[in-house]
Amino acid sequence: MLVDILRSTLPMAGSDVARDWDAFYAFLTWTSTIFFVGVVAAMVIFTIKYRHRAGHKADTEVHGNVPLEIVWTVIPTILVMVVFVWGYALYRDMVTAPGDSVEIKAIGKQWLWQFQYDDGRSYTNKVFVPVNRPVKFIITSEDVLHSFFVPNMRVKKDAVPGRYTTVWFEATAEGAHIVYCAEYCGTQHSGMLATVYAVSPEIWRRFIQGREIDENKLASGAADEVTMSAAATESKGGAERPISLIDQGRGLVASKGCVACHSVDGKQGIGPSLKGIHGAGVDFANGDHLEARDLNYLREAIEFPNARLVKGYGPMMPTFRGMVSETELTAMLEYIKSLK
């Protein structure tokens, strides 16, 4: 009930986490209201009772009250600890993506969002996700900072150039959910909008089979009307099946000359083999150790290979900064990830 009163001040809750978020927000709001009303009420009562008037004098002996001061130190301390623990627990849920999440790449650039699926399809300013399944976005930026913000899901994460960040949600409500850029990025910052379309399992099934979705018909609901037939999909330029990210990556790793030094089958070369390096630990020449090589490490190794040299290898590799685009990098890393 207390949550309901605040509903109008919040966007629609499009996921279970968003509902949890609203409950926490309601707790914060009502606790704060109690404190605020208490402070103002005391002020008003004292204002009336102790206003200056003929014959009234201040009691100059009051200058403190140790028990009272302890109480108003200890109670807020306990309360903020409750807030901290609750806030942290909620946060853990918000940032820990389940292992079986659908993965989508999101690249921010001045001033649009580009979304890439593993099958190679990519969309600008719109992205389709299934309802009732966790979806994880791997986010980066091609130029300056942006921030991927979906108010209905109560999630937000900065898109940082030169680095991957992630955000996830599990939409429970079908329909369109607006995406804002929440980190100032120049002229069209406020125009950098996108839409997340959460679609039914049936439409999603057709989508991942390669059919295109007509988002304007989503409201009508019927899967047959919403997803175009294979023929219509082809006539809309889908004639050539897009090349999956892994295949794109395989081609790039070959054409950029990576394979001259890095084998893909575990054979020793001039540089470390790419096989199985994603997620594996490594020792560096400077004595440091990395527990698991993640995407951020791998992109650093491509763009700035001499930043951290793997133990036993010399500074031979040229930098690829500026030689590979953000989308190419995404494909190459997807391929390297697949070399298990």
Added chain:
Amino acid sequence: MAHTSHDGENYLNHEKGLWSWLSTIDHKRIGVMYLFTVLVFFFIGGVAAMLVRAELFRPGLTLMTADTYNKMFTYHGTIMVFMVVIPLIPSAFGNFVLPMMLGAKDVAFPKLNLASYYVWLAGALVATASLVVNQLDTGWTFYTPYSIRTSTSASWVLLGAFIMGFGGIFTSLNFIATIHKLRAPGLTWGRLPLFVWASYATAIVQLLATPVLALTLFLVVLERSTGIGIFDPKLGGDPVLFQHFFWFYSHPAVYIMALPAMGIISEVIPVHARKQVFGYWAIALATFGIALVAFVVWGHHMFVSGQSELANFLFSLITMFVAVPTGVKVFSWVATLYKGDLHFRMPLLYAFAFIFVFTIGGLTGVFLAALGSNVHLTDTYFVVAHFHYVMVGGTIMGMLAGLHHWFPKMSGRMYSEGWARVSWFLVFMGFNITFFPQFIVGSQGMPRRYYDYVPEFTTLNQISSVGAWIIGVGFVLMALYLLHALFRGAKAPPNPWGAATLEWAQDSPPPFHNFDKDPVVTHGPYDYRTSH
């Protein structure tokens, strides 16, 4: 009571002519020069705010293009932060009042004090000139890599901010030395007015934090001019590192802005409630508690920046502890009213306004300190509302309490209480009408620094814009009655409020040398039994 000085000689008429002001090493005159200059910048920053709100009255183009709008909120933020809110209370009121509160003839290093004014002014002028000539559209936070790549010129504005920092460092050095060395006989640490405690804590924070900002801004200038890779990932730099550096200064800066205002409130409430402050040591210690914690919470600005989860955990935890001493202060101020004899004069009315808005600012800070709630609310209008409730509500309301409290001392004149109340009402109501709707529009998801917005947000934005204009009218009215008071106001008695601190123990305006006879302190700062 006051020592009647000879023939109405005072610091204002002791010497005449513009040069006597520009070359003065009198802390009172330097304080007045700071106040005047800062108010000029406040006017400029305020006009920029009015234009921002006018543009936001409707979605889409209302008045100006997106690029112009982006520059406008950058001017508003940069001017208000670096040229108004940071120097306002320490440099203007601190300079004027602090040495007198201590019973000193001046600050410890009067020439350094004058130098601080000119260094700060030079920085402010460099920044302003650059804003006009080269323009800037990065926002006041100068986040990289945007600030490295923008076609507008960040370099000169950053250099200006860098130079202004030294002005703040000089002032802080001066205050620390003055408080340690120049207290009147009998003025023990336990008898220091709380404004002095607040200024002391502020000076320490400013002294330690400003060099970090200076270095950071210098690195950005270096990166922009030479292309070495520090913050721009294109060059192998790290944009999140900039945020760490920037907030390592700019978070303590929030307390550089807020603590002196709290000091003023601690001063004003006892005087106008005619009562000893409640919990003197609790307030003094809370001031230092806040100053200390201020240094280790900067990462709470970066919960969604991609910094590590461990960092998020720790910064959120530590930030929670800011709420405790802040709460102690608010409770102590309200408790000071208990069994008092409340005179509803302007300083007390502004103190009420301060407590009202600052409490909202503080409580909404908890929403942003908690990790889960922060994720949705950060970078939205909720944050804009929160920091305006803290900075305008806190610092500006505190400043206005101080201005109305010390105006008779500074000018030797009384202002019109009636007009002042009308203006107070407009500023207080206007403020809440402007910024409260922003909490809601932010919770609904409207990001900050948005030129355009979805139609659903129109009504709340329009209320907010109307509120801003009400504040504007309130301030124009204030300028009018204060100017009128300067020239036509009734002569102020030495101690119109019956205060017990030393700056009131002399004529209004004070004589050039502050004290004809060195004062000896025999009672606490809020002991009104003897003085009334």
